[in-house]
Amino acid sequence: MADRSKAEVVLRLFGVNLEQQGRGFYVSLEMLAIARGVYLAHAEDPETVADLLDNRADASYKRTSHDLARRIATKARIVEGDEELGKAVELDSPETIETLHALFSSLLVEIPGRRTQPSWFGAHIYPFVGELIHYDAVERRIKQSDASPKKSAKKRKQAGKVAAGINAPSIERYLFRDGGSWAYKVLRSDFDPDRKETTRQGLRDLVQDSGTPLGNLAKALSMHDFDYDEEPVESSDSEIKLHEDLSPWPELLRDGARNIVARTAAVPRAKRTESLMHWVPYCLARHQLQLARQKLGAIDRESILLDFGNEATPLRRESQKNLAGFRNDIVNAINAQAREMIKEAEGDESRRQRYERFTKEVGTAVQSPRGFFSETLAAVGALNAPVGRRHFTMKPPMLESLVSATVPQGTELEFDQFCALIYEKYGLVVENKVAARSPLASEVDQSFLDHNGKAFREKLAAIGLLTQYSDATSMVQGEPR
Known part of the structure; x- marks a missing residue:
């Protein structure tokens, strides 16, 4: 009851759910995950323009969990029973596992003050290229009922891979707490068409497929994630209020984001991403x-x-x-x-x-x-x-x-x-x-x-x-x- 009251009070005051659990870089990780998801939702349809900043509250987007890469990075248990996965990426080879671990563990987002290594779902990959961007996930218990013919093909496949009653990755909010949704709403509701278009093009450059060796590897591994979106999901940020009449920071976020992502010729992608990763949470805290x-x-x-x-x-x-x-x-x-x-x-x-x-x-x-x-x-x-x-x-x-x-x-x-x-x-x-x-x-x-x-x-x-x-x-x- 107290938690519900706190959520209501915080939402009324700040217009968005601000919790310690969703602090810092989780804000920008969530924003980029939404932008990447919108890109993925339209990337395969040549007749649909991937409008990253379409001013609609119910835009659909696809979520990538990257649970396999994150489990490899933290040396977490690979879900048992997935022989197809083992053959596809040769995870039966210790040398392959160690090489992939060394690579992806070096790409994890650093969280100051953390004293112990988190579980795989508490570790997030720094989005240096579009293929590394991912949504949140956590472990949930697989139910025998998921094997029912009435369930989706994905659920039936998951239930068939592992025994019922064990924990397995589930793509859902865990550390993302709507701070990124607030930031994305700020950008998509920009009233300045020129600034919005510049931001759209620069943001697209960051979240689209890079085609680099690292991007190709990340994309190949993500195809073998335990959980993934079969179809785009609809998300609504209608409860989020920007309070632009009370604070200059939504406008300052727009200005700053435009200036950061527009530097496509002069600044490398990784540096633009790093600047955006810092600027977005800073604006929300202020x-x-x-x-x-x-x-x-x-x-x-x-x-x-x-x-x-x-x-x-x-x-x-x-x-x-x-x-x-x-x-x-x-x-x-x-x-x-x-x-x-x-x-x-x-x-x-x-x-x-x-x-x-x-x-x-x-x-x-x-x-x-x-x-x-x-x-x-x-x-x-x-x-x-x-x-x-x-x-x-x-x-x-x-x-x-x-x-x-x-x-x-x-x-x-x-x-x-x-x-x-x-x-x-x-x-x-x-x-x-x-x-x-x-x-x-x-x-x-x-x-x-x-x-x-x-x-x-x-x-x-x-x-x-x-x-x-x-x-x-x-x-x-x-x-x-």
Whole structure:
């Protein structure tokens, strides 16, 4: 009952189910899986255009589980009784198994803070090429009734492969929690036709078949997955609300995604994919914070102090204080939303009591949505660490994503202009000139901000995104040089 109440409150407040389990890269993995699924649903029909961003809530798409490749990557048990599979990919050869394991284990998405190797269904493959993109899956018990003639051909085949009563892969949501559906809805509902078309073409380039040796291998293995979609499935995101009137982040996601995926000539596919993987979850976490602050009546734009130094300073302590305050904002906003829903439930005693129980348990109930915010930022490198004393920063992959999302293709910005722009668009404070315009001006001594700005400049130069032309002129580019 409490879980149901929490889901209702979180959905009303944020417009999408935000749970710790679906944090970080799972957001972008789910979004790419939907886009790839739409591509697959139409790829074999030459008369149907694979419109990745068709503005329909019930678009159909195919899901690939990649359960075989993921089981090989984690050395999980290959489902027993599938002799056809063993012959097809020669899994009876130890050398083949070890080679495939070495390859696919190196392609797994890294989840910060994970202390033990997950089960195969907790491991996801980084989508460097379209053929590697996959949906979620989990293990379920095979039932004898699945062998019934009334069941689909796939179910009968599965039941025939293994004995009833054992666990086997089932393609379904496990770690995907609708964050990717939110992002895909943001992109497909873009009101700017030119931007949407550019995003569509760039996204298609990422999710379509690459035809590379790695792609061909992944595609060959996926043909022997235990579970797969025979026909496209219909998905509805009608319950997801974008709240564009309350937050700029859906629009910032669209702008950033367009700038990232449009760099088809200048930036390799893997680098574009990596930038998109970081940008999408970052936007959703910031969207969550914005909506929480709006619920609490905040009228000022939040300022986020990014620390690029190598030692503890008053600036770092202010950034830590920043983060703690924002986490509290999310908790307080969920409380406020629950109280509001109690008032709305007057006359419906069961609903009112359900929300009242939720408010009494809110200390534990909000840990998951609050964890989504901080653990998502940690996963993409927007915090210094997933646990312990944390502060806002940007590690190289996240910094590359930020620059790629902000600086349009083929352009460059002077360093001070770039710092001013990321403050105006995202509320990010890095150096003293920008800080003077933010509420943080009186909180941190200018000397620390000046030093931080120099460290930021050096970080950009180190990853090839800043060129120093003279002592007075430094230019930030959207592509490494």
